[in-house]
Amino acid sequence: MDARLSASLLAGLVFLLHGYTAWAVVEVSMEDRVEVFKGDTAQISCMFTSDDGIGGLTIQWFYVLRTGEKQKIYYQDATMQVVDRNTQFTDRIMVNVTAATGEVVLTIANVQLKDQLEFICLIKSLTDGVSEGRTKLLVFERPNSPTIEGVETGVFANEDSPSKIGSCEVKNGFPKPNITWYRNYTPLRVSDGVKVVASTTIESSGLFSVRSELSLKVMKEDKDAQFYCEVTYLVPGGTRMTETNPINITVYYPSTAVHVWVESPKGKIKEGDSIIFNCHGNGNMPSSVFVKHGTTEYEVESNMLVLENVTRLQSGDYECISMDMNTYEELSGNTTVFVNYLDPVVVLPSYVEMAQGEERTATCNALSSLQTHTAWFKDGQEVSTGHILMLKDVTFDTAGTYKCVVTVPEIDGMEKMATLQVHVKGAPEIIKPEHTDIEESVSSTVDLTCHVRGFPAPSVIWTTTDGKILETTSQTEMDDGVHSMVSVEVTSDLTAFCNASNEYGADALAYNIKAIQAATAIPPEKIRKESNGVIIVVIIICILLLAILGSVLYFLYKKGKICGRSGKQDLTKEKSGKDNIVVEMKSDTEDAVLLGVNGEKLPSSNQ
Template identity: 60%
Template sequence: MALRVVSSLLVGLLLLHTWGAWADVQVNMEDKVEVVLGETAQITCMFTPENGTGTDATIIQWFYVTRSNEKVRIYYRDAKSNIAEQGTPFTDRISMNGSIAAGKMVLTIRNVVLEDEVEFICLVKILVDRTGEGRTKLRVFETPNFLTIEAVQTGLSVSDEEPSKIGTCEVKNGYPKPNVTWYRNNTPLRAIPNVLNVASSITTESSGLYSVKSELSMRVMKEDKDAEFYCEVTYFVPGATQMIETSRINVTVYYPHDAVNIWVESPAGKIKEGDKLTLHCEGNGNSPSSVFTITHLNDGGSWETDMLELYNVSRLNSGVYTCESFDPEFIAESSVSHNTSVFVNFLKPAVVTPEETMEVRQGEQLQATCNALSSLPTNTVWFKGGVEVSNGHSLIIGDVTFDTSGIYECVVTVPEIEGMSTSSALNVNVAGPPQITEKDSDIESTEKSVQLECHARGYPAPEMAWTTSDGKVTKTTPTETESGFHSVFTVQVSSNITAVCQASNKYGSDAVTFNIKATTHTTTTTTTTTTTTPATTTTISSTTVVTESVIPPKKIQKESNGVIIAVIIICILLLAILGAVLYFLYKKGKICGRSGKQDLTKGKSSKDNIVVEMKSDNTEEAILLGVNGEKQPPNDQVDK
């Protein structure tokens, strides 16, 4: 604590030395007392009491010095009174306590306001001729609030010749006045004429507190694009100095390109004809006014863009592409450029020799080649019907047959690039006499007509004709199939007949014979006889027998008569068997009773009544016979 000896003490000593009549009282007080706004302040006045004198001889008075340097008493105490002066700013907020005997009196000021920041005087008077005074300054503090920082929203160009505004910091309601300092990347900034400027404005609020606004302006450089700016606010509190920082801001700095780059963005890897080519151009600047131009030096094509897309490229798109950047805002800066080479790989269509179709004689050797011009190594494979038959540019097949005929596909691929391929086809015809796939065969038919089929292979396409044993010749137009030629012929069958299919071309012919035998069906029908008695019903049935007769050729007439005779004999035997059965039944009395003719109408349960029911396989009509074999009408049937 700093102690101050009042200057009046020196004056008193001088007067004492001069006059020798009295001595001043020694009063000690702090130089300053610090207090937060709104709190209570205590100012201590310490003095040396006179030995041998009572407290009644001591007077204590408190004064404050106005801003116009006037001294106004605010408190008085003597032996008879202890009062605060009326009509002062402190009247209702001050009190004094302490001990005169101990030489210590304390002035208390409650609810301190900013106007209380003045100088206070403690005047001590002992007896009539001894006085002393001490002085203390009251300091009031308030912590600021609402600390903010705001960056400029527009971009700043390095080409600006005057400092550009970076941002603004503001702190409000502090006392005493806070101090604001700008920082760039932790380095404090100081004003530099025409380069960096910090402008601050102080506002005294209605409350008497201070608000400070600080604005930073500077000429930016390319390095400032990543710089961090912030403010540091220093403010005072009782007995100390404190600091607070704002958040950090960045600004957008526009600067020209001093280097550019161009590259193939897609496709990745090698480029082939038909691809979509994307070229990308980029610089290391960020000026929004920059203009990029991509130029194809080979054909002079030019595009004002930083990304070029070419669809379905060909080998003509190969060459050198240049990217150039120009910025009208930075005219003083020279334009920059960069180039890259593009090569479009190609694979020409496959060429087969001989072209499209070739003819080779049966038994000879097939030779063909397939080639495709390419910028990269190729691989060639031959296929027939989806099956690989050869690997390499040449196709060689010895001792050809009709099976050698067909379409051969030559596929040329580039192993280094997936999907890069071409193909061509060769139609091979093996020339030779026709070959019929069917063999001579015998056919039996019960139908009036038979459809015959004949398949032949051969080249040139054979002519196909049918010849029958009756001397008729029929030419047909064959249908071409994958396996050769197909002919269909319908022959009428009334008797045994022979048909010959013949296929021929300029190299020869082939034939096949079909022997057709005609057959017929003979049907014999027998009847079923049912014998009914009151106790039992006996059924005799005969199944229809179908006998198949083969009609031989007309020249074998003897065999046909023998068959007819055999059929007649079989029928006579069947009739004889039927007669024997009927005779047997008669003897047993099952058909005709020995008692003679019976009346069938007498009753339903007569033991001697016999009803014979005969049915034919071809009719459902029932015939009732009486015991004498007489036919009975249906309504005379005996109920069963």
């Protein structure tokens, strides 16, 4: 009975298995590609459908070798999960299976360039249903910032063949970056006038470095052109772009004209100025440039010529000549320069001696290329304008130094001057100081000054009342006379005399010095200024003292202690109930008279 039952069950199972094989099929789907940056983590998903449970499936992962063969890296069934040994993924992969969603995920950590391969997900059911899917893993690396270098030498325009402009380089990108050249924001395409040579280097890291060189048939217009490179590179999910800084190139092209002008000074030029010429052609070609003035040639550096401290002899035409160093052809341009001048001032006469009351004229002239203005100054003040100076009714005040200043109003700072020295003859005249009476303490020293006008310069001698000659401390001759000073040591009252004389006469001045014993002498003028204030203070103090004295006397009177005659006798009389006694002191008779309450005199016997 049991044997028959077992045979029946086995036959049924075989039937069921044959029926399942007819309709049970595993299906797998995967993305075409998975993109990731180098060093990141990649996740490759394998979606499957199967009527078998997860325990009835065998899951395997492979990658495709460069030869096309498959290399297994992972195996899983109902009983085990195995990562294959000795592959490049052994230590970096992990597989997760989600039965509910039918998803198998292969995770690869720290993706490297060599991981850019095709991966196979193979799923097999117990009923021999097998399906697989394939995904390519793409790895990316951003390149370094690109660099650009222009040619260091200039480029000649209108050459028959392209000239090298510069090179661009971008390093360490994956996949290989692309370089495009631009001129003024317009991409340059390879043509007869444009040549681009690119080279690629695979670094030891497996990354790509690209270098591109641009050659171009340069035109004159390229002197202001900007050249730069655009680098494009792939990243996961798209494309990125970066640019270099723009560069300019030096373009050599021949001149068609030469220009020369005075850069400085602006406006009119005067003797002593520095002239700066700007001299160059309108081309940009290696050339020799010089300036010619008469038979004199000046070398031009950096298109500039500087002539310092010019004179009127440097007026005239200046020719700027530019010679092409390739063709030796010359071009020139011209400019005219005029250097204005102002000759030295001539004053006639420049020295004059006059008697008091006389009249005299002086003239002042200076030759100039421009209109001039003439003015006369004395002691910093303008005293006359015009070429002629009139001196009338001269006095000692007229004597002195007169400056004739000639200016050119059209040019700032263009002026010259000369002087006229005027001496007025006459007897000495001492200018009396404000104070000649001086008080000084004994043993001090006082400085006395004496200003004497007159011409010829007076002789000054200092003396005292006893005929002693004092030694002069200093003596200075001035335009109108002499200034003399002497130092006197005060030992007692003294009178010092300033004696001045010349061939026309003499004059004298006396200083009265009073010697005082005070530690500090007060100058007379200070005494006078302070005397009024001192007197007022003394009066106030006296009034206060009198008031105090009166109060004391009244107090003593009340106490009955006022003395009698001449202060020698005491008044000791008792006060009566009705009489009050007042003592009247008379200084002329020294008698004391007793007065009654009503002012009546008492008999002398009552005293």
